[in-house]
Amino acid sequence: MGMSAAPLLCVRDARKRYGTVDALCGVSFEIAGGEVMALLGPNGAGKSTLIRSLTTLQKLDSGSAEVAGADVGANPSAARRAFGYAGQESALDKLLTGSEMLRFQAGLAHLPRVEASSRGKELLQRFGLAEAADRAVETYSGGMKRRLDLACALLHRPRVLILDEPSSGLDYEARRGLWALLAGLARDGVAILLATHDFEEAESLAHRCVLLARGRVAGSGSAQELRDALGxxxxxxxxxxxxxxxxxxxxxxxxxxxxxxxxxxxxxxxxxxxxxxxxxxxxxxxxxxxxxxxxxxxxxxxxxxxxxxxxxxxxxxxxxxxxxxx
Ligand SMILES: Nc1ncnc2c1ncn2[C@@H]1O[C@H](COP(=O)(O)OP(=O)(O)O)[C@@H](O)[C@H]1O
Ligand SMILES: [Mg+2]
The missing domain is CATH 3.30.70 (Alpha-Beta Plaits)
Structure with missing residues (x-):
């Protein structure tokens, strides 16, 4: 798996309450570089709350989370430099072309222009989008849009990738293509947290799974370990x-x-x-x-x-x- 020793994503006793609802009641786990972790849980389990906290969109009530050593609560800008995020809904502006989208993203991330341009080209090539780089995103297929989303999330070379249902709505071929790309990123040492409802995706991609229920970790381990524990x-x-x-x-x-x-x-x-x-x-x-x-x-x-x-x-x-x- 080529995992590095120190975990790149650490969640320790994360707690979050909305009014009287305990959305997270002490969630802990770690993800090493090179490791894909699937986050599985029914509606209301706390997945989005956890992802919003990790991506610095909101603060935990207590507990902590670190991305590549940066505490998401105490040092959100350092954390933001260390992770890339691709949400469930494609965030792409449909009128822009693929290259324009990457340039726009590079601006948001304050990347130096020359570096951003070469990195953007490299990602377009790697994700099979070089030919389509100068076409409007609205002409892209679902799979192409997701790959461009991923390219945008990876522009600043994050060591941690946080994904919310990356393959939802894609056909089988496009899902397989996306999984191959994600597996390649993990082999390069990226730590990946993947919220998903797709058991096949978790089985084929994730080294470990965290099962979340009512804000608690109801089980964790490799798919094999979780199956074996059942009987x-x-x-x-x-x-x-x-x-x-x-x-x-x-x-x-x-x-x-x-x-x-x-x-x-x-x-x-x-x-x-x-x-x-x-x-x-x-x-x-x-x-x-x-x-x-x-x-x-x-x-x-x-x-x-x-x-x-x-x-x-x-x-x-x-x-x-x-x-x-x-
Ligand atoms: N902004 C909010 N205000 C009040 N309750 C919320 C808010 N966000 C989430 N919740 C509640 O917290 C719990 C966890 O929600 P969420 O993190 O969205 O779960 P999931 O993404 O796993 O479906 C649910 O009971 C939900 O209703
Ligand atoms: Mg959710």
Whole structure:
């Protein structure tokens, strides 16, 4: 991975409250150079609050955050020189051309003209935008706009890159292209914080994930570690297509009798799921579950067994923590 020893982004016990809402209740994590960290969490988890604090748009109530050694609260201008930020909405002025956009951005960052020009050309080349440099941005595809956004964020050579859903709205090809660029930046030693709702993006790009729920870190680790922590298997079952409350209770009882851990389910799903370890007797869980159900006179209408996904781990850690039930 080529990570440098000292972390480039440090968040320590970050807290932020809006009125009576605790948006961040003591969030801590670190990102090393060369590392991509995915920030995952349901609506209201505190992702935007965290990103606004890291990008010096607002101050934390307590705790601290440092970007390349610069404290974002005490020394925001030094922090701003150390990170690049690309938000969810493309910030590009559509009437400008790609080169003009970069020049404008260079002005905002107070970059010397000659250096800005050569850096801009280098980024346009690297991101496959050299041909389109003198075309109005409004003629760009979605993928090209995101790549130009990224070029603008990287103009001042930040060591930390903070991204909010960089690939949302892009088609598969464009997403893959963007991921390859981001992976290349990480290989160059940039530390990347990536807020995303895209589990495939987190799986393919992130070395580690932070699962945020209700302003707290509900889990962290590599996708593999998070999956392994859930269990060896996820086993799903249903009693009828329009389940009643007692069906869920019944299935949870079945799961517990077999030594599985019921997973939180979405109210609109007919299936219940359990996390389960590898069976010592080598049998498949679905057989064991069907047998146990038959013994109790219960007929299962659906039954499945699969390896846990990152999404399973995410749901187990954060379900019930979405905005509505806060
Ligand atoms: N400016 C604000 N004023 C009051 N409450 C806010 C404000 N910004 C965010 N919140 C609340 O803080 C919590 C976290 O919000 P946010 O950081 O936007 O979460 P996310 O980006 O993960 O969806 C939510 O309960 C939200 O309603
Ligand atoms: Mg948000």
């Amino acid at each position: 060896a298997w996820v086993v799903t079952a249903a009693v009828r297509s329009a389940p009643r409350a007692e069906d869920r209770a019944l299935l949870h009882e079945l799961f517990s009798a077999l030594g599985g851990t019921p997973l939180p389910e979405s109210p609109d799903s007919a299936e219940c799921a359990m996390a389960a370890p590898e069976r010592a007797d080598g049998r498949v869980w679905t057989d064991a579950l069907r047998e146990e159900a038959a013994r109790r006179g219960v007929v299962l209408t659906a039954l499945g067994q699969r390896r846990p996904t990152l999404q399973d781990a995410y749901l187990a850690a954060t379900r019930g923590a979405a905005e509505e039930v806060r």
